[in-house]
Amino acid sequence: MPPNELRQLAWPVAAVGPSAMARLRHLAAGALRTSRPLAVWREPGASHPRLLVARTLEDAYTGLPPALDAAAPAGFAFFPFRDSDHNPALFLPADVCFDAARPDTVTVAPAARSLVPALTAWLTTAPVEQLAWPYSTQPVPHTATRAEYTHLVSTGVAAIEAKAVVKVVSSRAARYPLPAGFDPLAAFAELSEKYPQAFVSLVSVPGVGTWLGATPEVLAEVTPDGTFRTMALAGTQPRIPSQVPNTAIWRQKEIEEQALVARYIVNCFKQLRLREYDETGPRTVAAGELLHLRTDFEVNLRQVPFPNLGTDMLRLLHPTSAVGGMPKQAALDFLYQHEGYDRAYYSGFLGPVNLPTAGISRLYVNLRCLQLRPTEAILYAGTGLTVDSDPDREWQETELKLTTMGAVLHTMTTSSN
Numbered sequence: 501m502p503p504n505e506l507r508q509l510a511w512p513v514a515a516v517g518p519s520a521m522a523r524l525r526h527l528a529a530g531a532l533r534t535s536r537p538l539a540v541w542r543e544p545g546a547s548h549p550r551l552l553v554a555r556t557l558e559d560a561y562t563g564l565p566p567a568l569d570a571a572a573p574a575g576f577a578f579f580p581f582r583d584s585d586h587n588p589a590l591f592l593p594a595d596v597c598f599d600a601a602r603p604d605t606v607t608v609a610p611a612a613r614s615l616v617p618a619l620t621a622w623l624t625t626a627p628v629e630q631l632a633w634p635y636s637t638q639p640v641p642h643t644a645t646r647a648e649y650t651h652l653v654s655t656g657v658a659a660i661e662a663k664a665v666v667k668v669v670s671s672r673a674a675r676y677p678l679p680a681g682f683d684p685l686a687a688f689a690e691l692s693e694k695y696p697q698a699f700v701s702l703v704s705v706p707g708v709g710t711w712l713g714a715t716p717e718v719l720a721e722v723t724p725d726g727t728f729r730t731m732a733l734a735g736t737q738p739r740i741p742s743q744v745p746n747t748a749i750w751r752q753k754e755i756e757e758q759a760l761v762a763r764y765i766v767n768c769f770k771q772l773r774l775r776e777y778d779e780t781g782p783r784t785v786a787a788g789e790l791l792h793l794r795t796d797f798e799v800n801l802r803q804v805p806f807p808n809l810g811t812d813m814l815r816l817l818h819p820t821s822a823v824g825g826m827p828k829q830a831a832l833d834f835l836y837q838h839e840g841y842d843r844a845y846y847s848g849f850l851g852p853v854n855l856p857t858a859g860i861s862r863l864y865v866n867l868r869c870l871q872l873r874p875t876e877a878i879l880y881a882g883t884g885l886t887v888d889s890d891p892d893r894e895w896q897e898t899e900l901k902l903t904t905m906g907a908v909l910h911t912m913t914t915s916s917n
């Protein structure tokens with residue numbers, strides 16, 4: 501076989517059995533046992549998850565956001581809200597890949613060829629019971645009380661009134677005990693079922709930790725038909741069971757908050773001098789038990805002279821005003837000064853690049869997520885503030901957002917009792 505071709509390893513018959521999820525689990529177990537970074541994800545609307553294992557941790561460190569052109573390296577991006585030594589920007593090269601929709605093979609990239617003998621042997625090994633997921637070496641972040649959070653919101657509103665910022669998105673972390681026998685892969689499967697339209701992910705990196713999430717927000721997407729997509733998602737209200745999303749009524753506060761995010765995206769296009777984009781919305785969309793307002797933006801890459809639009813937009817967009825604020829730097833400075841905790845990978849971005857094939861990349865904002873610790877999970881949620889924000893209402897909104905991931909912890913508690 502030529503040295504630069506992907507290699508397909510066939511699963512031996514007896515070892516792990518025919519179940520795609522059991523095979524995925526076995527590959528994850530092998531990666532954890534050998535301290536390699538891994539990502540498991542399920543795209544919105546897809547029926548099967550995929551898994552990627554990077555050969556070494558060192559290979560996963562990256563300086564720049566990934567390039568989104570078809571010739572760029574394939575892998576899984578995992579970027580923090582703010583790049584730092586504690587929360588490095590990561591790009592896991594697609595060294596070993598598995599698609600649960602095609603469970604008979606494991607794909608090995610040319611750069612990872614040296615892994616083939618050990619991996620072949622691992623495929624014949626009996627499945628392991630316990631998986632040892634890595635935890636962050638950082639201290640547990642400060643978790644704001646209701647009084648602290650409402651104070652932060654009041655400070656944010658005062659900053660808006662003083663015209664230091666136009667919009668800022670404050671957030672907090674919360675600690676939830678883990679149910680006995682909590683299994684991240686089982687939780688991943690449950691999230692996939694519960695939220696079919698979310699991007700569901702489980703990312704695990706030695707020294708960095710293990711993150712699980714189900715996000716509704718696309719940051720930058722390039723699809724094989726040559727389309728670039730992004731969205732302005734903001735404004736939140738609880739979803740009443742059986743309610744049809746487009747019958748929801750929005751207050752002026754949410755309409756304005758979302759319009760600012762849409763305007764931020766249009767400004768990014770303007771900075772690149774791109775005028776040919778389609779804008780649809782805002783429309784009401786459901787995300788689990790929540791409703792949001794969303795405007796979709798689309799560019800036909802075959803009709804504009806911007807071959808690097810995906811790459812350029814990604815660099816301009818992150819962090820968007822849906823998670824930071826506007827103007828961007830003033831909002832980030834406010835958060836750095838007042839938020840009082842390290843967001844780490846919450847409100848960063850994540851997703852596959854040039855996978856499953858060159859020319860397809862889907863990056864999402866890392867919302868509705870949790871970080872795993874030995875006996876607890878750290879959950880994260882934020883709310884966009886405008887001059888009309890009411891501190892108690894914003895606290896309630898974070899509580900509501902925490903239920904996306906909290907519900908799965910609760911379900912698992914009850915089912916393990």
Ligand SMILES: C=C(O[C@@H]1C=C(C(=O)O)C=C[C@H]1O)C(=O)O
Binds near residue numbers: 671
């Ligand atoms: C910040 C979060 O969500 C963002 C903020 C929203 C809002 O303020 O209404 C809505 C959707 C997201 O863009 C979060 O889920 O933590």
